[in-house]
Amino acid sequence: MSALAVLIELSERGICVQPKGRHKVHVTPRDKLDPDLIDRIKQVKPTLLSALDRIRQDTGDEWPRIAADPTQLKAYFELLMIGDMRYRGVVPDHYIATTECKHCGIVPIWEGCAPVVQGCPWCFNRIKGLRVPRAPG
Numbered sequence: 001m002s003a004l005a006v007l008i009e010l011s012e013r014g015i016c017v018q019p020k021g022r023h024k025v026h027v028t029p030r031d032k033l034d035p036d037l038i039d040r041i042k043q044v045k046p047t048l049l050s051a052l053d054r055i056r057q058d059t060g061d062e063w064p065r066i067a068a069d070p071t072q073l074k075a076y077f078e079l080l081m082i083g084d085m086r087y088r089g090v091v092p093d094h095y096i097a098t099t100e101c102k103h104c105g106i107v108p109i110w111e112g113c114a115p116v117v118q119g120c121p122w123c124f125n126r127i128k129g130l131r132v133p134r135a136p137g
Contacts, residue, residue, distance in 0.1 A: 002044065002047075002081075003044040003047040003048045003051060003077075003081070004077060004078060004081045006037075006040050006041055006043075006044050006048065007048065007051075007073070007074055007077045008074055008078075009037065009040075010027070010037075010041075010070060010074075011070040011071055011073065011074035013032050013037075013070075014032065014070055015027050015028070015029065015032050015033070015070060016028050016067060016068055016069075016070055016073070017041075017048070017052065017067075017070075017073070018052065018067045019049050019052045019053055019056070022049070023049070025041060025045055025048060025049060025052075027041070051077055051080055051081070052077075054080060055073070055076045055077065055080060058076075059076070086121055086122070086124070086125065087124075087125070087130065088130075088131070089125060089130060089131025089132065089133055090133075091108045091133050094110055094111075095108040095109055095110055096108075096110070096111050097109050097110060097111045097112070097113060098135040099113045099114060099115060099116065099117050099120060100115065100116045100117070101117050101118075101119065101120040101122065101123065102116075102117070102118050102119065103119065103120075103123055103126060104120055104122045104123060104126055104132050105132075105134065106134065106135045107120055107122050107132065107133065107134065107135055108133055108135050108136075109121070
């Protein structure tokens with residue numbers, strides 16, 4: 001179970017989650033939690049806390065509004081996780097199509113992207129000397 005999957009479930013249940021100090025997670029309303037979800041939160045707590053802290057730093061004054069809205073928090077969290085995956089050269093699950101990038105070649109991409117592009121998200125990896133995954137086939 002990934003931290004993203006846990007946060008998505010929290011969002012779907014309308015549960016807000018915030019870091020409380022360096023080692024605790026505060027969730028509201030607590031009555032929407034069940035023992036299984038509490039266990040899953042504990043399993044991903046370090047990753048969850050780290051991501052929430054990064055989002056809090058990146059959003060500055062907007063953090064209280066975002067933290068109070070499970071849907072917004074989920075969106076920020078997804079973007080953060082997808083960015084981290086790409087940085088590691090891991091293809092996100094929703095990259096189910098391919099495109100031909102002028103610089104990277106044929107690479108996996110999200111559905112609906114143009115078949116040929118001047119630059120792609122993987123260009124950042126190429127420029128930094130990181131892994132650029134190739135499309136299967």
